[in-house]
Amino acid sequence: MASMCIKEMRLHPIAIADPPLRSSYGLHAPFALRTIVELVSDGGVTGISETYGGEGPVAALEAMRARVEGMDPFRLAGLWSSMQSEARAEMAEVRGGHTQTYLVPGENPLDRHARTFAAIEIACLDLIGKAIGKPVCEVIGGRVRDRVPFSAYLFYKHGGGGGFDEDAREDEYGEVLDPKAMVRECTQMISRYGFREIKLKGGVLDPDLEIATIRALREAFGPSYPLRIDPNCAWSVDTSVRVGRELREELSGGGYLEDPCASIESMAEVRRRLIAEDNHTPLASNVAVTNHTDVAAAARVDGVQVVLSDPHYWGGLRQVQYLSHLTSVLALGLSMHSNSHLGVSLMAMAHVAAASPNLTYACDTHYPWQSERDEVVSGGKVPIIEGFVSIPDKPGLGVELDRDRLAQGRERYENIPYRKRDDEAEMRRRVDPNWRRILPRW
Amino acid sequence: MASMCIKEMRLHPIAIADPPLRSSYGLHAPFALRTIVELVSDGGVTGISETYGGEGPVAALEAMRARVEGMDPFRLAGLWSSMQSEARAEMAEVRGGHTQTYLVPGENPLDRHARTFAAIEIACLDLIGKAIGKPVCEVIGGRVRDRVPFSAYLFYKHGGGGGFDEDAREDEYGEVLDPKAMVRECTQMISRYGFREIKLKGGVLDPDLEIATIRALREAFGPSYPLRIDPNCAWSVDTSVRVGRELREELSGGGYLEDPCASIESMAEVRRRLIAEDNHTPLASNVAVTNHTDVAAAARVDGVQVVLSDPHYWGGLRQVQYLSHLTSVLALGLSMHSNSHLGVSLMAMAHVAAASPNLTYACDTHYPWQSERDEVVSGGKVPIIEGFVSIPDKPGLGVELDRDRLAQGRERYENIPYRKRDDEAEMRRRVDPNWRRILPRW
Numbered sequence: 001m002a003s004m005c006i007k008e009m010r011l012h013p014i015a016i017a018d019p020p021l022r023s024s025y026g027l028h029a030p031f032a033l034r035t036i037v038e039l040v041s042d043g044g045v046t047g048i049s050e051t052y053g054g055e056g057p058v059a060a061l062e063a064m065r066a067r068v069e070g071m072d073p074f075r076l077a078g079l080w081s082s083m084q085s086e087a088r089a090e091m092a093e094v095r096g097g098h099t100q101t102y103l104v105p106g107e108n109p110l111d112r113h114a115r116t117f118a119a120i121e122i123a124c125l126d127l128i129g130k131a132i133g134k135p136v137c138e139v140i141g142g143r144v145r146d147r148v149p150f151s152a153y154l155f156y157k158h159g160g161g162g163g164f165d166e167d168a169r170e171d172e173y174g175e176v177l178d179p180k181a182m183v184r185e186c187t188q189m190i191s192r193y194g195f196r197e198i199k200l201k202g203g204v205l206d207p208d209l210e211i212a213t214i215r216a217l218r219e220a221f222g223p224s225y226p227l228r229i230d231p232n233c234a235w236s237v238d239t240s241v242r243v244g245r246e247l248r249e250e251l252s253g254g255g256y257l258e259d260p261c262a263s264i265e266s267m268a269e270v271r272r273r274l275i276a277e278d279n280h281t282p283l284a285s286n287v288a289v290t291n292h293t294d295v296a297a298a299a300r301v302d303g304v305q306v307v308l309s310d311p312h313y314w315g316g317l318r319q320v321q322y323l324s325h326l327t328s329v330l331a332l333g334l335s336m337h338s339n340s341h342l343g344v345s346l347m348a349m350a351h352v353a354a355a356s357p358n359l360t361y362a363c364d365t366h367y368p369w370q371s372e373r374d375e376v377v378s379g380g381k382v383p384i385i386e387g388f389v390s391i392p393d394k395p396g397l398g399v400e401l402d403r404d405r406l407a408q409g410r411e412r413y414e415n416i417p418y419r420k421r422d423d424e425a426e427m428r429r430r431v432d433p434n435w436r437r438i439l440p441r442w
Numbered sequence: 443m444a445s446m447c448i449k450e451m452r453l454h455p456i457a458i459a460d461p462p463l464r465s466s467y468g469l470h471a472p473f474a475l476r477t478i479v480e481l482v483s484d485g486g487v488t489g490i491s492e493t494y495g496g497e498g499p500v501a502a503l504e505a506m507r508a509r510v511e512g513m514d515p516f517r518l519a520g521l522w523s524s525m526q527s528e529a530r531a532e533m534a535e536v537r538g539g540h541t542q543t544y545l546v547p548g549e550n551p552l553d554r555h556a557r558t559f560a561a562i563e564i565a566c567l568d569l570i571g572k573a574i575g576k577p578v579c580e581v582i583g584g585r586v587r588d589r590v591p592f593s594a595y596l597f598y599k600h601g602g603g604g605g606f607d608e609d610a611r612e613d614e615y616g617e618v619l620d621p622k623a624m625v626r627e628c629t630q631m632i633s634r635y636g637f638r639e640i641k642l643k644g645g646v647l648d649p650d651l652e653i654a655t656i657r658a659l660r661e662a663f664g665p666s667y668p669l670r671i672d673p674n675c676a677w678s679v680d681t682s683v684r685v686g687r688e689l690r691e692e693l694s695g696g697g698y699l700e701d702p703c704a705s706i707e708s709m710a711e712v713r714r715r716l717i718a719e720d721n722h723t724p725l726a727s728n729v730a731v732t733n734h735t736d737v738a739a740a741a742r743v744d745g746v747q748v749v750l751s752d753p754h755y756w757g758g759l760r761q762v763q764y765l766s767h768l769t770s771v772l773a774l775g776l777s778m779h780s781n782s783h784l785g786v787s788l789m790a791m792a793h794v795a796a797a798s799p800n801l802t803y804a805c806d807t808h809y810p811w812q813s814e815r816d817e818v819v820s821g822g823k824v825p826i827i828e829g830f831v832s833i834p835d836k837p838g839l840g841v842e843l844d845r846d847r848l849a850q851g852r853e854r855y856e857n858i859p860y861r862k863r864d865d866e867a868e869m870r871r872r873v874d875p876n877w878r879r880i881l882p883r884w
Contacts, residue, residue: 074580081586081799132574138516141760144523292771318583325764326771329734357523 003042004131006124009068010038013058014409015416016374017162017169018340020430021155024203024234025104025437026423027430030164031416032340036376036406037061039073039123047073047127048401050344051119051312052106055419060116073124080117080315087113104421105313105339111290114315121316122348122397129396136351136397140317147388148353149362151228152195153338154186154217155369156204158431162371167412169371179209179216186217189368194386196225197254197362203231207239207442211246218250226254228361233262233287236440240270244281251281254361256306256333258284262439264294268303282306286337290314292326299330306333306361309352312345317352324356336363342370343377347397350389362387374412376405445484446573448566451510452480455500456851457858458816459604459611460782462872463597466645466676467546467879468865469872472606473858474782478818478848479503481515481565489515489569490843492786493561493754494548497861502558515566522559522757529555546863547755547781553732556757563758564790564839571838578793578839582759589830590795591804593670594637595780596628596659597811598646600873604813609854611813621651621658628659631810636828638667639696639804645673649681649884653688660692668696670803675704675729678882682712686723693723696803698748698775700726704881706736710745724748728779732756734768741772748775748803751794754787759794766798778805784812785819789839792831804829818851820844 018032033053040046051057071079090109106115129136137143154176161171176185186198198217202210214229227250235243240260244251251257260270260283267283274281286308289298298304307327309320320336327334334356336349346367353359367384375381378400382389392398427435460474475495482488493499513521532551548557571578579585596618603613618627628640640659644652656671669692677685682702686693693699702712702725709725716723728750731740740746749769751762762778769776776798778791788809795801809826817823820842824831834840869877 072580072584074576075584077584077797077799078586079584134516138514142514142517142519142521144520292767296771322764322767325734326768329738329768355519357519 004073005042006039006068006071006073007042008040009061009065010040011058011061012036012038012406012410013053013413014376014406015053015412016340016342016409017167017371019162019169019171019173019369020158020160021201021369022157022204023155023201023423024232024439024441026425026427026435027158028340028423029418029421029426030162031412033413033419033421034342035061035119036344036401037119037123038401039068039120039127041073041127041131043131045127045131047123047125047130047396048344049119049122049126049348050342052115052339054421057106057115057119060112061119064116064120068120073127076121076124076318079120083113083117104423105286105310105337106421108290108313111313114291114319115313118312118314118316121318122311125317126396133395135391135393135395136317136348137354137391140321140352140355143354143391144357145354147390148350149197149388150195150365150384151197151199151362152186152189152193153199153201153364153366153368154182154189155201156182169373177205179213182213183216183220186221190221193368193384195362196387197228198225199228199230199364202229203234203441207235207243211243214247214250223253227251228256228258228284230258231260233259233439234441235260236442237261237266237269239440239442241273244270244274244279245277248279248281256282256284256361258308259287262287264288264298264301264303267298268301271302282333284308284333284335286310292323295323295326295330295332299332304332306335308335308337308364310337311348311352312339317348317355320352321356324358328358333360334358335361338364338366340366340370342375343382343399344397346382346389347399350391351397354391374409376401376409378402446515447484448481448510448513448515449484450482451503451507452482453500453503454478454480454848454852455495455855456818456848457495457854458782458784458851459609459813461604461611461613461615461811462600462602463643463811464599464646465597465643465865466674466881466883468867468869468877469600470782470865471860471863471868472604473854475855475861475863476784477503477561478786478843479561479565480843481510481562481569483515483569483573485573487569487573489565489567489572489838490786491561491564491568491790492784494557494781496863499548499557499561502554503561506558506562510562515569518563518566518760521562525555525559546865547728547752547779548863550732550755553755556761557755560754560756560758563760564753567759568838575837577833577835577837578759579796579833582763582794582797585796585833586799587796589832590792591639591830592637592807592826593639593641593804594628594631594635595806595808595810596624596631596640596642598624598643611815619647621655624655625658625662628663632663635810635826637804638829639670640667641670641672641806644671645676645883649677649685653685656689656692665695669693670698670700670726672700673702675701675881676883677702678884679703679708679711681882681884683715686712686716686721687719690721690723698724698726698803700750701729704729706730706740706743706745709740710743713744724775726750726775726777728752734765737765737768737772737774741774746774748777750777750779750806752779753790753794754781759790759797762794763798766800770800775802776800777803780806780808782808782812784817785824785841786839788824788831789841792833793839796833816851818843818847
């Protein structure tokens, strides 16, 4: 045990069916890209993780092969420190561009090293947990909860269930482009998964229609279901203030307004204007704040009251624990961001949420949008019951890979022409050849 | 392994010889009190830790027995969270008294639960490390350095080497109550341990004599040995500013001025006045800031630029890692506080320092003041070479208990009449029957 080291890193680029979901970034392509990482120890134990897909993330991991193969999976902080130092010069060059505002999560150059490290760290932690017979949440300090709340994550969408032709998935939710259809989508999702908080991905329709959608959800589900809306910076400061004002009642009681507009400064202005109206709706962000320094800066000007963590781009599970601690010290709330993902990612999110004392909101997850057919985890999709994912009484993340499913995912990846997520291009291809992402749009 | 639990907690109150060291709190008694904790797992592995001594700490640990015996040593965050919640009401009552200012470390009611938890956590981490065959620094995330720098810790002292009568220790350093004797003390200590940074415990003599002492040290050792002085709040704001001004040159280049006066507000005023003179000497504290919330408050007003961690009262190794992260985010320096201690504590301090990326100063340690005869660690005192403690290639903290030495420590404890550290009473007993701690004294 004392001499355990990583013998081999295996990378599996895969594609998974994804429904035509809309956001201010554009449109989800028929297949989302993911990468499954396996780290095999000299003792024959395998740790796994799941991260962003396509050529960029695979190349970044490939570039780490010489350092990962041979390393002690326990010595993570040293790797993190050296990757951070190396990234610092590179980051200084791209700083100032607010790149997360314009690029989908997973494409922000500011946190590229953090994403690469996270994929390695999570697989190391799974490997350690499996080697010592302990769940990952105990490896990183111990659980503070046995099950982790997730939120319904509602999207406006076109008809279609993801994939295409003979590889098309059933369209469970149909077209959802108005308030009434969204209430139907939410009803279906809650009846199936039991979620107790609701997030609406906005920034798609006219703000008045999105306000109407939130009101329809409140009317249908009542105030015991906290509501949050996230237009991904699609609004101006004025529009953000107007929506905050109109939805003051609906977003109170455990809800929030997420990234209504871009930048800490703009968020702070929205906050000041809402507070002046005695409107204390919290502003949440995963765009204006994507690293710990941003969090302190945002707190100083009260631009953000809720931070969205995400082990995939914050640098892994321990960095999310640090974020949980930091937000607690700064009296900020903590929630969790999600991307299209499978069960390996879901379990990593669940384990770190279980081991993070300050977690004040149910975590986001796209998981209901993925099909059983695409799941690479043995035994099929991880259950979400009453809106919670339970920490299993198993070592590591608690899931194993299904080799056939993994091979199918790789085959799907080989068969599609794109190697990078591009929601804007997809929007032009499928919906409107002249579509461009405009910030603010309204 | 998956079912490992703690079967038994053993507490060993001990006394160790301590020289008559002076500080603004008063005088060290002939024996310092410590407690050695053993946690024995159902698999027969034993984890150890060392903490504050006397009746209070032992009673606080005893009160935890029912929760510790039977617990999974991996589930630390849950225990920390519940102890924090329980302490919150109690803390609200004592808040506002700035109790750390008036009480020696180890007696501050604000962090009593953190001290008790730390003793349990460190023994659990040693137990885990020993069970899985990994050093503690790897258990908590991985080392970022293989050896940890410590600082020479100079004290004004009366003659005597600690203990008394037949149990008296050799007086290695003699009486040290003026600048010249302090240079001799420092020369002896550096020649023996190779320290590369120097801390002077001040607040004992007239500030002009302490200024002269620092100047004599600078003259003797030159600018390659950073200098810090810590009068433990003995000075007024005016005196603090004056000393800061006079020692501007000597405390620059890696030194600092630690707790010159009490409270974040007073420190902030000292800072403003020194900055106005273009004097950027960092102000350090382990009195004005004793928890994470204090750190954020101190940073907001620029009252403290260097925080002193200490796993013993900050809540254990992981809380010190959180502090290292927090100080990094807030652009503060991090150093480490010490109390009279043996090798178990030294190794806990070394392991967490090895696993904390942001550690900008050599750690304090009283270790040179303790006698070989009192060490409870097998093989005798842990070596400090060239000012560094190396992380050994052994599981857990890397040290085991010497049962005979432990029994001698317990016997010493039984034979002395006091059960609590009281430097003020000791000062009255040995030096001046009318002595009182006055803050500020100058």
